[in-house]
Each structure stands twice: as structure tokens, then as C-alpha cells.
Amino acid sequence: MPKIAHTASIMPESAIRKLTPYADQAKADGIKVYHLNIGAPDIKSPSGAVKALKEFKFDHLPYSNSSGTFALRRAIIEKYYRRIGIDVDIDEMLVTVAGSEALTMVFQAVCDPDDEVLVFEPYYCNYNALALMNRVTIKAVHTDISEGFRIPPVEELEKHVTPRTRAILLCNPGNPTGVLYTKDDLMKIGDLCRRHDIFLVSDEAYREFCYTDEPYLSALQIPGLSQNVILVDSASKRYNLCGARIGCIITHNKDVMGVMTRMAQARLCPPVLGQTVTYGALDADRKYFDAVRKEYIARRDFTHAALNAIPGVFAPLPTGAFYMVAKLPVKSAEDFAKWLLTDFRLDSETVMITPAAPFYNTPGCGLDQARIAYVLEVPELRKALHILEEALKTYKDNIQ
Amino acid sequence: MPKIAHTASIMPESAIRKLTPYADQAKADGIKVYHLNIGAPDIKSPSGAVKALKEFKFDHLPYSNSSGTFALRRAIIEKYYRRIGIDVDIDEMLVTVAGSEALTMVFQAVCDPDDEVLVFEPYYCNYNALALMNRVTIKAVHTDISEGFRIPPVEELEKHVTPRTRAILLCNPGNPTGVLYTKDDLMKIGDLCRRHDIFLVSDEAYREFCYTDEPYLSALQIPGLSQNVILVDSASKRYNLCGARIGCIITHNKDVMGVMTRMAQARLCPPVLGQTVTYGALDADRKYFDAVRKEYIARRDFTHAALNAIPGVFAPLPTGAFYMVAKLPVKSAEDFAKWLLTDFRLDSETVMITPAAPFYNTPGCGLDQARIAYVLEVPELRKALHILEEALKTYKDNIQ
Numbered sequence: 075m076p077k078i079a080h081t082a083s084i085m086p087e088s089a090i091r092k093l094t095p096y097a098d099q100a101k102a103d104g105i106k107v108y109h110l111n112i113g114a115p116d117i118k119s120p121s122g123a124v125k126a127l128k129e130f131k132f133d134h135l136p137y138s139n140s141s142g143t144f145a146l147r148r149a150i151i152e153k154y155y156r157r158i159g160i161d162v163d164i165d166e167m168l169v170t171v172a173g174s175e176a177l178t179m180v181f182q183a184v185c186d187p188d189d190e191v192l193v194f195e196p197y198y199c200n201y202n203a204l205a206l207m208n209r210v211t212i213k214a215v216h217t218d219i220s221e222g223f224r225i226p227p228v229e230e231l232e233k234h235v236t237p238r239t240r241a242i243l244l245c246n247p248g249n250p251t252g253v254l255y256t257k258d259d260l261m262k263i264g265d266l267c268r269r270h271d272i273f274l275v276s277d278e279a280y281r282e283f284c285y286t287d288e289p290y291l292s293a294l295q296i297p298g299l300s301q302n303v304i305l306v307d308s309a310s311k312r313y314n315l316c317g318a319r320i321g322c323i324i325t326h327n328k329d330v331m332g333v334m335t336r337m338a339q340a341r342l343c344p345p346v347l348g349q350t351v352t353y354g355a356l357d358a359d360r361k362y363f364d365a366v367r368k369e370y371i372a373r374r375d376f377t378h379a380a381l382n383a384i385p386g387v388f389a390p391l392p393t394g395a396f397y398m399v400a401k402l403p404v405k406s407a408e409d410f411a412k413w414l415l416t417d418f419r420l421d422s423e424t425v426m427i428t429p430a431a432p433f434y435n436t437p438g439c440g441l442d443q444a445r446i447a448y449v450l451e452v453p454e455l456r457k458a459l460h461i462l463e464e465a466l467k468t469y470k471d472n473i474q
Numbered sequence: 475m476p477k478i479a480h481t482a483s484i485m486p487e488s489a490i491r492k493l494t495p496y497a498d499q500a501k502a503d504g505i506k507v508y509h510l511n512i513g514a515p516d517i518k519s520p521s522g523a524v525k526a527l528k529e530f531k532f533d534h535l536p537y538s539n540s541s542g543t544f545a546l547r548r549a550i551i552e553k554y555y556r557r558i559g560i561d562v563d564i565d566e567m568l569v570t571v572a573g574s575e576a577l578t579m580v581f582q583a584v585c586d587p588d589d590e591v592l593v594f595e596p597y598y599c600n601y602n603a604l605a606l607m608n609r610v611t612i613k614a615v616h617t618d619i620s621e622g623f624r625i626p627p628v629e630e631l632e633k634h635v636t637p638r639t640r641a642i643l644l645c646n647p648g649n650p651t652g653v654l655y656t657k658d659d660l661m662k663i664g665d666l667c668r669r670h671d672i673f674l675v676s677d678e679a680y681r682e683f684c685y686t687d688e689p690y691l692s693a694l695q696i697p698g699l700s701q702n703v704i705l706v707d708s709a710s711k712r713y714n715l716c717g718a719r720i721g722c723i724i725t726h727n728k729d730v731m732g733v734m735t736r737m738a739q740a741r742l743c744p745p746v747l748g749q750t751v752t753y754g755a756l757d758a759d760r761k762y763f764d765a766v767r768k769e770y771i772a773r774r775d776f777t778h779a780a781l782n783a784i785p786g787v788f789a790p791l792p793t794g795a796f797y798m799v800a801k802l803p804v805k806s807a808e809d810f811a812k813w814l815l816t817d818f819r820l821d822s823e824t825v826m827i828t829p830a831a832p833f834y835n836t837p838g839c840g841l842d843q844a845r846i847a848y849v850l851e852v853p854e855l856r857k858a859l860h861i862l863e864e865a866l867k868t869y870k871d872n873i874q
Binding site: 076112318333336 | 600607729
């Protein structure tokens with residue numbers, strides 16, 4: 075029997091999805107499962123998305139331009155980026171199969187095998203699989219839950235730069251930490267990238283989910299860094315169109331855009347129907363985002379208070395995205411998460427959470443932490459967190 | 475300024491799309507361009523596809539299962555594969571972002587950097603870019619236009635197998651050659667794969683476009699080869715849903731499917747709306763395919779006769795797909811193709827063809843050949859081929 079490749083054989087299973095079979099079994103057994111495990115919110119997409127699909131007529135579905143339809147690219151620039159004060163030319167943007175493909179293209183464009191990318195841990199665990207598939211080495215720079223995942227001084231970060239470092243990859247605001255980087259953070263990181271002649275890859279998929287009064291600073295707005303910045307963006311969370319599979323890459327660096335355009339040609343085009351609904355969603359105005367933001371602040375505040383009220387639980391207050399990482403009074407958050415699905419029921423209900431260890435690169439880190447996605451309405455969150463509290467009381471490996 | 479990766483810097487431009495700017499300019503100048511250059515047919519998709527999208531209601535668009543929706547996978551198996559006599563279990567199939575992602579996953583699953591894949595040349599030129607992006611080396615086994623691209627004896631093929639060979643990649647029927655492999659071809663290739671313990675990757679995107687009376691033999695139907703075969707399939711051409719970006723991988727090899735499932739998780743899910751229209755398209759019955767096949771046979775026969783009637787042109791008769799490769803009486807088919815777009819007009823019309831050299835791996839091969847996609851109706855093909863004939867009369871580098 076022919077053998078699979080070595081690289082493929084060490085591919086990690088998605089930490090976010092590996093508990094799914096247990097959840098499916100629980101549901102098959104008639105148990106209601108509250109999903110705090112995945113970033114799949116219940117918020118409505120902008121009405122323009124629904125309208126655009128309704129009005130879309132076809133008798134066959136040809137390819138679009140490899141870089142995305144001209145109409146969509148122009149709309150992203152004129153209706154979205156211009157409103158948030160960022161100037162982009164149409165040939166500085168490429169529509170991708172969501173953020174996942176955008177990141178893959180970034181890794182392929184800037185890294186040869188065994189090149190290194192610096193990422194603050196904990197970080198979005200699929201970065202690992204995407205990096206591995208593209209033979210990129212992720213070097214983690216630790217941030218700690220006890221310090222609210224504050225990033226270390228730039229001198230500390232600089233110690234991790236080697237001759238093989240090709241980029242710093244930021245998720246801002248961050249999944250899973252909910253950390254929003256400050257202007258000062260970004261200026262210092264930008265300066266480091268400039269001095270070391272490396273790329274700054276900024277995953278800004280959660281840009282509209284910021285809960286401070288400071289204006290959001292995109293990596294594209296860091297002065298003097300136009301040749302270093304590669305922006306990864308996505309319609310998935312912004313418009314709750316995760317299934318559309320539409321994202322984009324923006325960079326002023328013509329070499330990067332040139333090579334990515336050729337990569338895009340090799341896979342022909344991004345999904346045409348996803349482009350259609352995203353085009354419609356771009357009609358969303360400030361009111362749409364304000365309403366969503368208000369809702370998430372309420373959910374965040376509730377979840378943060380409820381989690382920290384549980385004995386032995388600590389979760390720093392996130393300033394962005396819709397996740398928080400919580401330290402739980404258990405030895406293994408993975409065992410606990412599985413046990414919730416297989417053994418624990420409160421009035422025929424349970425809750426699903428994501429163990430946080432796979433979001434860390436450093437072995438042994440985050441074993442007692444979980445990522446909580448506050449993507450349900452407050453009354454549902456109340457029930458889910460009550461279940462979590464009761465579960466922690468009865469869990470046998472509760473370390474209290 | 476930070477530099478792009480070496481691998482990325484040598485990424486080829488899509489041979490199929492690089493002439494597009496000249497075509498766009500011609501159109502901007504008011505010239506009608508007949509597109510014989512790209513596999514974007516004018517055939518209607520099955521009505522079920524249109525109906526499925528019309529009936530699709532959403533207020534937000536969540537992720538589907540990473541492997542594709544259960545409904546779609548079951549429908550592909552029960553409505554399509556069962557009808558053509560192939561048994562597949564639902565966990566032996568994975569829905570992909572069209573054939574492009576399927577091939578990427580195959581390269582990543584079976585090859586470590588610098589491993590080799592054997593392909594008969596001329597072959598679909600995007601295989602090169604996809605292989606390069608995944609650090610796979612394509613080794614070409616030559617087939618010749620003068621022999622109708624007949625594959626060499628298996629002993630010849632076997633000479634190209636090295637310790638680094640991980641797979642043979644077939645496109646059956648083939649793009650750009652239109653060659654349909656015989657049962658005898660497939661048995662011998664299968665035997666070679668078994669003896670050398672390598673994978674047989676079969677790209678069967680054009681399976682429904684076969685013009686012989688022999689029943690189609692899928693690689694999945696080669697006896698005793700279940701652990702070696704990885705099937706790449708696509709809805710793009712079959713249902714004329716190129717823009718849906720839906721394909722699939724089928725393999726009975728659990729190791730391969732296991733690792734591909736993890737890769738699929740890392741990129742979250744295939745496009746949900748594309749899955750919806752493909753699900754609807756699966757209602758297409760034998761009548762739909764028969765009508766399409768009849769139409770293509772008429773187009774092929776016309777194109778083949780018209781091409782070979784032009785002095786100095788030779789094109790072997792294809793038995794599948796909707797392309798043929800033609801030898802033209804020019805030094806450089808690329809220069810000629812560009813000249814058609816920039817300089818030649820017949821009653822304000824011209825024609826776009828694809829130079830065939832990029833479909834060859836061996837330097838210097840196919841320079842005077844072009845790929846002709848017979849994807850227009852016969853009256854349009856008639857006009858397009860008349861333009862081609864007239865153009866060859868006036869082209870200055872015509873070698874006659």
C-alpha cells in the first residue's frame with residue numbers, strides 16, 4: 075500500500091472540530107448542546123446579502139476573474155475601505171477563498187521551506203495546519219493569561235527574530251484571546267519589521283468587533299510600512315457569511331501582489347455565488363455594525379462576569395473579537411470538554427467548549443484553559459454558563 | 475523592502491490567462507473576440523441547479539461540515555456514482571473547492587518536498603503551478619501530436635519511475651489533448667502503480683465528455699487498486715458550474731482520506747452556496763448528459779474538420795473533453811495568439827486561442843501548437859475558424 079507523505083502524516087486534527095463527534099452523539103441522544111466552541115454566530119447578515127442572492131439569475135455559472143469580480147473588488151474598496159479611511163487601488167486587492175486561502179497564499183508568497191513566521195501565542199490553531207501544509211515554521215512568542223495576553227516589550231519580541239524570519243503574523247483583534255493591539259504596539263512592531271526587512275501579515279477578520287473607544291488602527295495605516303504589510307481580511311465574521319468563503323488580501327507591495335495573482339490564476343477563481351452575496355453585504359452601513367457591536371459588548375460583559383464568578387475560573391476581559399480564554403479549575407480542559415459532551419447533563423442539556431492548549435505552540439501551555447466563543451444571545455449564554463458552573467462542581471478532576 | 479520567497483518568484487503565469495489583457499483591450503476597442511482559449515462553455519446547467527438556488531433561504535450563512543454537507547455527499551454518491559456503477563462510502567468522499575483544491579490536497583497528502591509525480595505531457599498547465607506551490611516535482615512523459623498523443627508502452631513509462639516517484643497523475647479524458655485512455659492503458663498503468671507501490675491520481679473532471687462507444691472506465695474501477703487510487707472530480711465542467719467551485723476527492727485509502735480530512739478542517743469548509751447549486755444539479759439525468767454529449771460531438775467534428783482543412787494545420791481527433799491540440803504553420807503559437815488579439819481583425823472580429831507550449835514540460839516542445847476549446851455553438855465556431863484560416867494567410871511568420 076502506498077504511503078502518505080511525512081509532512082501530511084503529522085498534520086494536526088483541528089482542535090476546534092475534533093470534539094464534534096462527541097457533540098453529534100450527545101445530540102443523537104436527545105441532548106441540547108450549547109455551542110461556545112466555534113465562531114459561528116447567530117447574527118443576521120446584512121439584508122443586502124439576501125437581496126443580492128435573490129436577484130441573482132443564471133443558467134450556467136462561469137468562472138469569474140481569478141482576482142475576483144471587478145464589481146466586488148471595487149465595492150470592497152469604495153463601500154468598505156474608503157469608509158474606514160483606507161485607500162486601496164483595485165490592483166492592490168485580490169479576492170480569496172476566505173481568510174484560509176489568503177493565509178495559505180501569504181505563507182507561499184513569503185516563505186520558502188523552513189522559513190519562520192513569528193506569532194504571539196495563544197493563536198488561531200489553524201495557523202499551525204496551514205503553516206505545516208506549506209512547510210513554514212511558526213515560532214511562538216508567549217503571552218500570558220495572567221497578564222491579559224499583553225504582548226511583551228519589543229526587545230523581547232526582537233530576540234525571536236532569526237535570519238530565517240520572514241514575517242510577523244498578527245491577528246488583530248485576536249482569536250482566541252480577544253486582544254486588540256494598541257497604536258503603540260503596532261508602531262513598535264512595524265518599526266521592528268522595517269528594521270529587519272520582514273513582512274507584517276495582519277489578519278483583520280475581526281476588525282469590526284472592537285470594544286474600546288479608540289479608533290481601530292489597521293496595519294495598513296502604520297506610516298512608512300507600505301512595502302511590508304500584507305493584510306488578510308474576510309467577509310466571514312464581518313457579515314456573518316462564513317459559508318460564503320470570501321476573503322481578500324491587500325498589499326501595496328507589487329512583488330507580493332504579482333506572485334499572488336499568479337497563484338490565484340492557478341486555482342482559477344474564488345466562489346462566484348459567495349462573491350455575489352458579499353457584494354450585497356457591502357451595503358451594510360455604520361448602523362449595522364453599531365448594532366452588532368452593541369450586542370457583542372452585552373454578550374462579552376455577561377460572559378466575562380459570569381465566568382469570573384465561577385470559583386476557580388479566571389478570564390481576562392477581551393477588547394475585541396468574540397472569544398475569551400478562560401483558565402478553568404481542571405487539570406485538562408480537553409478531558410473536561412470531552413466529559414461535558416459524553417457524561418455531563420443538566421436537564422438534558424450540556425455545553426461545548428474548545429480546549430485552549432492547541433492554540434499554544436509551547437508544549438504544556440494552556441492545558442487548563444478553554445476558549446469560550448460568546449456567539450449566543452445573553453439568555454442562552456446564561457443557561458450555558460450555568461451548566462458550566464454546575465459541571466465544574468461535579469467534575470472529578472476539578473482541582474479545587 | 476522585504477523579499478518574496480524564491481519558490482514564489484518562479485511561479486509561472488497562467489498560460490491560459492496571460493493573454494487576457496490583450497483580449498480585454500481588443501474588446502475595449504470594439505472588436506468581437508471568439509473565445510476558443512478557455513474551457514468556459516455556453517451549455518446550460520441542469521435546471522435543478524437553478525431551482526436549488528432559488529429555493530435557498532438564509533438570513534446568515536454558517537460553515538458547513540469541513541468535508542462538505544452530508545446531504546451533498548450522499549447525493550453525489552447515490553444520484554451520480556451509483557448510476558455510473560461505482561460504490562463509494564460517504565466517509566470515502568470529501569467535497570473540495572473544485573478540482574484545484576482537490577489537486578492541492580493530493581500533492582500535499584502524497585508528496586514531501588522534491589517528491590516526483592509522473593504526468594503525460596502535454597498536460598493541464600495549472601498542474602505546474604499547483605505542484606510548484608507545494609514543492610512537488612512534475613516529471614513529464616512525452617506523448618506526441620503526430621501519434622494522436624497515444625501514451626507510450628508501459629515499459630517506457632516505467633523508465634521514468636524513480637525512488638522519489640510518489641504518484642502517476644492522469645487526466646482522463648485529457649485536457650488539453652482530448653485523449654480518452656483505453657481499458658488496456660488503465661490496466662497497465664494500474665499494474666505499474668501496484669508493482670511500484672505508488673498512487674494513481676485520476677483527474678476525471680471531464681468524465682461525462684467521452685465520444686467513443688466504449689463504456690468509460692474510472693480509475694476507481696481498476697481491479698485490486700483500491701489503496702492506490704485517488705480520484706479527483708469536479709462539478710465545474712460536468713454541470714457547467716465552473717464558478718460554483720465544487721469538486722471532490724474519492725479514495726478507499728483510509729490514511730489518505732484521514733489526512734485530507736484534517737487538511738479540510740484547516741480551511742474550514744467548501745463554499746456553501748456552491749454546494750447548494752451542485753446538490754440541485756445532481757438531479758440531472760442521462761438525458762441531460764446525452765444532449766450535452768451530442769452537442770459536443772457535433773462541435774468536435776466540425777472543429778476537427780475545419781482545422782484540418784486549413785493548409786498546414788494538423789489536429790488529431792479527440793475522443794473526450796472539449797479541447798483539441800492543433801499544430802499550426804507558425805514558428806510561435808504564442809506570438810501568433812497575441813498577434814490575433816493585437817493586430818488581426820476580420821470585419822472587426824478576431825479569435826483567441828491558447829498557445830500549447832506551456833502544457834509541455836520538455837523545453838522547446840509544442841511551440842507551434844495551440845489548444846482549441848470547442849466551447850461555442852457550431853455557427854460561432856464556423857466564424858471563429860474562418861477568422862483563424864484568414865489570419866494564417868496573412869500572418870507574417872507563417873512558415874509556409
